[in-house]
Amino acid sequence: MLIGELAERAxxxxxxxxxxxxxxxxxxxxxxxxxxxxxxxxLRVVREIRALLDVGFGLDDxxxxxxxxRAGNTSGDVCPDSVQVLRRxxxxxxxxxxxxxxxxxxxxxxxxxxxxxxxxxxPRKRQSGP
Amino acid sequence: MLIGELAERAxxxxxxxxxxxxxxxxxxxxxxxxxxxxxxxxLRVVREIRALLDVGFGLDDxxxxxxxxRAGNTSGDVCPDSVQVLRRxxxxxxxxxxxxxxxxxxxxxxxxxxxxxxxxxxPRKRQSGP
DNA sequence: CCTTGCCTTGACGCTGACGACAAGGTTTAG
DNA sequence: CTAAACCTTGTCGTCAGCGTCAAGGCAAGG
Numbered sequence: 001m002l003i004g005e006l007a008e009r010a011x012x013x014x015x016x017x018x019x020x021x022x023x024x025x026x027x028x029x030x031x032x033x034x035x036x037x038x039x040x041x042x043l044r045v046v047r048e049i050r051a052l053l054d055v056g057f058g059l060d061d062x063x064x065x066x067x068x069x070r071a072g073n074t075s076g077d078v079c080p081d082s083v084q085v086l087r088r089x090x091x092x093x094x095x096x097x098x099x100x101x102x103x104x105x106x107x108x109x110x111x112x113x114x115x116x117x118x119x120x121x122x123p124r125k126r127q128s129g130p
Numbered sequence: 131m132l133i134g135e136l137a138e139r140a141x142x143x144x145x146x147x148x149x150x151x152x153x154x155x156x157x158x159x160x161x162x163x164x165x166x167x168x169x170x171x172x173l174r175v176v177r178e179i180r181a182l183l184d185v186g187f188g189l190d191d192x193x194x195x196x197x198x199x200r201a202g203n204t205s206g207d208v209c210p211d212s213v214q215v216l217r218r219x220x221x222x223x224x225x226x227x228x229x230x231x232x233x234x235x236x237x238x239x240x241x242x243x244x245x246x247x248x249x250x251x252x253p254r255k256r257q258s259g260p
Numbered sequence: 261c262c263t264t265g266c267c268t269t270g271a272c273g274c275t276g277a278c279g280a281c282a283a284g285g286t287t288t289a290g
Numbered sequence: 291c292t293a294a295a296c297c298t299t300g301t302c303g304t305c306a307g308c309g310t311c312a313a314g315g316c317a318a319g320g
Contacts, residue, residue, distance in 0.1 A: 004296065014297090019278060033286060035297055055233050058276075077244040086244065090237045097230055100223060103185050107220045114207040114216065134266065144267090149308060163316060165267055188306075 001038045003028075010046040017046065023059050025049060025066055045069050048076045056093075061085050131168045133158075140176040147176065153189050155179060155196055175199050178206045186223070191215050 007014045020026050021036075026045060028036040045066055052062045064081035076082060137144045150156050151166075156175060158166040175196055182192045194215055195206035206212060 002297075013279080015278065015280085018299095023277095033297080035286090053277080055236065075244070075247065077240055078247045083241065083244050086237060086241045090234065090241060093230060093234045093237060097227070097234065100227055100230065104220065104223045104227065106185065107216060107223060110207055111213065111216045111220060114205070114213050117205065117208045132267075143309080145308065145310085148269095153307095163267080165316090183307085 001040070001042075003036045003038070006038045006043060006046065009043055010050065012046065012050060020046070020049060020059075025059065025062065041069075055089075057085075057089060061089065131170070131172075133166045133168070136168045136172060136176065139173055140180065142176065142180060150176070150179060150189075155189065155192065171199075185219075187215075187219060191219065 001009075003014045003017055007017055010017075017026065017036075021028065026038070026042055028038045028042065031037050048065055048069060049062050052065060053059075064079060064085055065076035068079035068082050069076045071079065073079065077086060131139075133144045133147055137147055140147075147156065147166075151158065156168070156172055158168045158172065161167050178195055178199060179192050182195060183189075194209060194211035198209035198212050199206045201209065203209065207216060
């Protein structure tokens with residue numbers, strides 16, 4: 001399978017695949033003319049990468065999962081390193097959720113206050129100011 | 131007040147203040163030698179900007195609040211445009227919270243599954259594989 | 261006069277995951 | 291022969307909010 005086919009089957013671009021390769025996530029063989037040749041297994045790898053990136057992982061976070069798949073596992077998340085990343089990411093997400101919830105609360109309060117204050121400040125369009 | 135003093139009092143850097151100016155958020159007078167001169171009111175403006183950026187707003191989102199303060203209001207969020215931005219941002223945050231919650235759920239499930247699968251795959255260090 | 265410490269503009273660096281384009285080689289079909 | 295449709299490497303651009311020099315002007319103290 002050449003890069004174009006893999007890209008289409010994985011729902012991404014050739015640029016992206018070359019980018020992953022440059023960062024050591026995939027390492028295709030080369031045919032005589034220098035073309036990248038991927039085998040079927042790489043499709044699953046690329047899909048794993050994409051899925052994890054979509055969830056907010058960085059390329060570095062993805063590496064253990066790729067290695068896990070390469071090690072012959074049917075799923076990329078069953079290896080210790082992957083589990084560790086999962087734990088860390090879960091904690092990060094929890095943290096972010098907390099902060100975001102706090103921000104939400106703050107915005108909500110601010111909005112209510114602003115509206116109330118507006119009622120008070122500009123009850124009608126007329127103003128009696130100096 | 132010169133730029134250095136404002137930066138320190140606002141808890142930020144001179145670079146940041148010049149950046150805000152370049153993006154039309156502050157517009158100080160200039161003294162004879164070309165130095166930026168800010169008055170006290172700008173301190174509140176800069177603090178408002180910082181507070182909103184910390185909450186995840188972009189510079190464009192901040193503009194209405196600055197204008198609102200400049201219009202003489204004691205608070206930057208009482209003007210219609212600010213309220214509109216607040217509403218939009220609140221909606222965005224709610225949206226993000228939803229997605230993040232979904233991701234959290236997914237990570238949680240994946241983690242449980244991975245650990246369970248690991249118990250199953252590697253109960254002891256020995257393996258009887260092919 | 262010299263140093264110190266402010267200030268000025270200008271321009272590049274950074275982070276991440278690519279998109280877009282350039283300039284060219286290869287293979288196949290007509 | 292040539293066009294089409296693949297492929298190659300390399301380089302620059304993107305978004306945001308600054309950090310970090312660089313090179314120089316201005317003011318005050320010793």
